[in-house]
Amino acid sequence: MHTLRLSDEHLIGLARWATDRMARVERPVLAERVLGVAGHRIQDPRARADVLTAAAEARLGLGHLPRHLTQAYAAELQCADEHHKAGHRKAAAASAAKALILAFHRVAHIDGLTSPLATDPAQFTGPLRRSRVLRALRAPRGRVTASAAPPADRPMRLLLVHSANDNFLPVVLDHYRNHPGVEVRVLDTAADPATAPLAKGLGRMIASGIGIRSAYAGQVEEALRPHLDWADVVFVDWCTAAAAFLTLVDPGTTRVVVRLHSFEVFSYWPHLVDFSRVDDLVFVSEHLRDLAVAALPRLREPDAPATHVLDNAVDLARSPLPKKPDARFTLGLVGLSQVAKDPRWALEVLRVLRRQDKRYRLRLIGDSMEPGVSPALDRYRTAFAAELAPLVASGAVHMTGHTDDIAAELTNVGVILSTSVRESWHLGLVEGAASGAVPVVRDWPFFADRPHGAHSLFPRDWVVSTPAEAAARILAVNESEESWLESGHEASEKAISTWGWGTVAPRFDSLLCARFAEIPAQRRVRTIAE
Incomplete structure (x- = not known):
């Protein structure tokens, strides 16, 4: 033209x-x-x-x-x-x-x-x-003084910060509340009366970040300063609004640690975080660190925060409960409220299996997708519902809805699926493996052709690329009850020894509680004069 x-x-x-x-x-x-x-x-x-x-x-x-x-x-x-x-x-x-x-x-x-x-x-x-x-x-706004080690004559003061999402904090919080060398406080920036009116508003956060002087900057300073003055270490869970909000002010000598899980990389919030005021950036997997570093310009600069990969904190001790008699032929999928979980992939695995053995069934655990969130989600939800209906009618699929006792629910499951297109770590899969269910993990497509992904996070024999490969793995493992039990037992031992809290807790302690000299990767924050 x-x-x-x-x-x-x-x-x-x-x-x-x-x-x-x-x-x-x-x-x-x-x-x-x-x-x-x-x-x-x-x-x-x-x-x-x-x-x-x-x-x-x-x-x-x-x-x-x-x-x-x-x-x-x-x-x-x-x-x-x-x-x-x-x-x-x-x-x-x-x-x-x-x-x-x-x-x-x-x-x-x-x-x-x-x-x-x-x-x-x-x-x-x-x-x-x-x-x-x-x-x-x-541009790094920095801090007037570098972060400092806590005084040796009192417990370390740890401030756990989040913004209306503490889903991955209960085990951490319980651990440090019972730690003799740590005093803990929690700040939910979306609920605290002083911070809630301030910890939102993309435009004014950008304005403050590029140096526009306003009453907002003073209000943020006033709301956060008591928390920062009290804390020796701040652990911000999720690199979202709370992280952007907290780094609007100079943290003083307080050490700041931010944990990024997954969806944050696909949001604008990390682009508002002043990483010159973050000492350590924690990822729950290598593939998320790779993606974040590729997507966030600030993380490729020489004075970027030290980065760490630290598994999610989860208590797997209750997971190995006796399986129910029909668990051997029951597939389980935990979580189906997001398109990224791609539960249609699980339905295809089930269909492939049932062409050979009608005993196979699928148990869908968790809330369903909410209608009206977006046209894209509604389109997927409609297609999923159309595929699901005949399988439910035939008794091949059972939907449990939300449960507060995942360990009990997993006693019904003999094969645990991860069907997602992207995951950072996949808690439901790990819990299922710990329960003694045989893990079958889709090689998450977002990361399948990259150095790290499901194929590097989990044992290679857990990971498949197609529904046909998933079905083949299940049929091979389930050739006999003995082989199914043995594979489930091996998966449980692997999950608990690798990702159980007994293994992960010392790594949290090394990151959060150790003196700076004991943290090999610790970055000294560049001091910038006012």
């Missing part, structure tokens, strides 16, 4: 036609091509950002990944950068917030079976690395 002589007005008209088509058509190939040409040639940055953003939002609104998502959010960042260059930093912060919200829309990364960030993290986050505003946001 020849467009060299078309004015911006005409190009914008073409782009709007394309956007209208993209909001109504499932496969708008021609419209996407027109948009790509027109959007590229519009000269006015604001107009270009508007038409590209509108088109991207039209596709996201239908639950589809926009072909021009990176181009769209990059165009908005260009507007933010021009505002910043002109000294209009409030406008720059607002525009940058809009770009980040678009870039990390859940339809693009959370509610589908693929993600452009996972496919090519460097390419997808390239505009973030090049942006003037984002460079200002991630």
Whole structure:
């Protein structure tokens, strides 16, 4: 299409036609091509950002990944950068917030079976690395004094921080509350009366991060300072709002440790964290560390935090309970509330098995997907429900719903599945293995072709690539009751010895409780004068 002589007005008209088509058509190939040409040639940055953003939002609104998502959010960042260059930093912060919200829309990364960030993290986050505003946001603001070892004449003071999600903290909290050398406090930034009104708001966090002086900065300082002055070590669980909020202020001599689980990499929050104020960044697996380092520019810089891989804290002691008689032919899947769990893969495994042996059944444990979260999730949920209905009607699938006693539920399960497209560690799979169920782990597609993933986290014979391979492993292990029992016993021993709290607790102690000299990877934070 020849467009060299078309004015911006005409190009914008073409782009709007394309956007209208993209909001109504499932496969708008021609419209996407027109948009790509027109959007590229519009000269006015604001107009270009508007038409590209509108088109991207039209596709996201239908639950589809926009072909021009990176181009769209990059165009908005260009507007933010021009505002910043002109000294209009409030406008720059607002525009940058809009770009980040678009870039990390859940339809693009959370509610589908693929993600452009996972496919090519460097390419997808390239505009973030090049942006003037984002460079200002991630510029190290540092701390006036380096973090210091706790005094030796009293217990170490540990502050556990989260933002309305303490799912992975109970075992850690119980351990340190009963530790004679540790005094513990917990701060939920989303519930604490002083922090809750402040620990939200993407735009004002960006504004504060790029140096806009306002009453907000003083309020954050006032709300956090008592906690930071009390604590020797802060452990922030999840690299989300709480981590971004806490690093808005100088932590003083307090050591700051942040743990990143999984979905945070697919969100904008880590891009707001001032990592010059983080001493240690903890990952629950090597493959998540690889992805985070590839996606987050700040982590590749020389003074980045020390990084550690530390398994999730989970008490597996109750898991090995006697199996019920029909467990041998019962597959189990724990967790199906997210598209990433891909429970349709489990249904295909079951169908392959039942072609050879009708005794096989599937037990789905946990809450179902909620309708209305996003069009993409609804599309998957509808397809899953259509496949599930005849299997439930025939008695091949049983749905248990939510349970607070996973160990008891696992007594019904003889084979534990991990069918996800992505996981950081997969608690349900580990709990199932510890219970004596035979593990069958899909080689999580987000990481299957990378050095680390399910294939490096778990024993190689646990991991398969296709439903057919999964069925073949199950049939081979289950050739006799003796071989099934033996495989389950080996899996239980492996899970408890490798990931049980008795093994993992000393590693937490080494990271959180040891004096700095005893932590080989400890990074000394660069002191920056005010």
